[in-house]
Amino acid sequence: MKKFFLIAAASFIVVIASVLVARFLLGGDEDAWICVSGQWVKHGNPSSAKPEDRCGPAIVQKTKDQLEDMSVCYSPNGNSMSYAQAKEKAPAGCDGVLQEDHYCDDTTGMWWIDFVPTTPRKECYPACIVDVDTGSAKVDWRCGEPQEPSV
16 A cells, blocks of 8 residues: 555656646746737846837738828728729719818728719709729719718
């Protein structure tokens, strides 16, 4: 019986020692700067200064920068079109003079550009809609009471 307890105790010590070796020798530096959600965060007490370079993949930062650029509209399919491109495509489906008031509806992937049509309709507030995915343009007459776009 005594031999059984010695073997069990020795096995327990070997397991504990293995866990500690794996944790401290193979687990990496405990005191370091780590990248979490695009921000450098202290882990423990790092001896080095906070890194100067960007944290996170470059593609993530590029995408964040593009999403903040209000002159680019993105569709749900991931396609994009600049406001300048939308103005170039608009005359194909909207006969009139484009105005500067515009916005991107990123839910549908459409540029909405106010314009004055060549042939106006009574009580209508037309917008030229340019589809980001297809590049096609058409008129939405918005007849009736004028409504502010829901952004």
